[in-house]
Amino acid sequence: MSEPWTPRRPTALLVLADGTVIEGDGIGAEGSAVGEVCFNTSLTGYQEILTDPSYARQIVTFTFPHIGNVGANDEDVEDLVPENSVGAVGAVFRAEVSAPSNYRSAGGLDAWLKSRGVVAISGVDTRALTALIRENGMPNAVIAHAPDGVFDRDALLAQAREWSGLVGLDLAKDAASSRTEVWTEGPWNWDRGYGAHENPNYTIVAIDYGTKRNILRLMSGHGARVVIVPPDASAAEILAHKPDGIFLSNGPGDPAATARYAAPVIAELARTGTPIFGICLGHQLLALALGGRTMKMHQGHHGANHPVKDFTTGKVEIVSMNHGFAVDPASLPSTVEQTHVSLFDGTNCGLRVAGQPVFSVQHHPEASPGPQDSHYLFQRFFDLIDEHRATRSAA
């Protein structure tokens, strides 16, 4: 007699704090991870997305159905300290992850996810999950992977419910490098790969709240020597490097929590008249330093296909986005001008300070992954630095 048929056990679960349990096939790290679930609409760049430190304590649902087919490589890692593996804690995929076309070792995406400690689930109706997030907002959840299919569902639900969520969490200190270092990779060059810039024209101090590598590459490509400092560096430490410009990086967590120590430093730096450029968390922190407010968004913006209008030129750019908090433009003082806006929902996407070389954007102009429409913002930063230098030498 043949064995009675037994249904296949799910080897992964996504347990939402509202009690919804989504079953699927586990891949990547075993065990469980708690975080906030968001959806990302990018068509490419899963490796850059999962290694973006801004995704710390988040579980990314990919709306693109087929993830993992080009494997993983060392060039597409975005976090500065890959050994720390700061980035998304979990990933949700529609299709089963098939054999990749490329990976240095056997095992493909599964091995790579494991090496970074990312717990992933495939075989999920990501369309339904995305619709649920659009309806109810980004839920707290636990993602769990057990190859033997044995789960304590009540304990996982309790863990999802007990987690206090991203609001109030400063994660920049976990995501950022804790020491000062000079970026030595230089810009990417198709002919010779990476290489330090031989004759830098500028010194940029990048305050690292969880920066992405491509931002540093692009600044380096503009001829800058980039000094990376920890998120809690003092204004005096930063100014000691004699920066031509100061960069405020992207990063994870609630900007209002990080602002407790970051905003006073940024406010002090802004008073020196040194050109400042902020991206994403850096934009939010600048707004807070200038006296503005930030708020949690309903479903956030995560993707590489978001239309943003630049009021200063009237142009629309298609941009890369990854944020769950936003600047309330009504909270900004009258000396601060709103320069960019999301054409999806009208939320603030940029600011500049009247009469000062200080500006920032909510989106990700380094676009890794994403379209490169907003690369001009790096040029804008270096143009401001040149203008600032010219007025100083004329004085």
Ligand SMILES: NC(=O)CC[C@H](N)C(=O)O
């Ligand atoms: N990419 C980022 O810098 C994200 C900023 C912030 N953590 C947010 O979610 O809004």
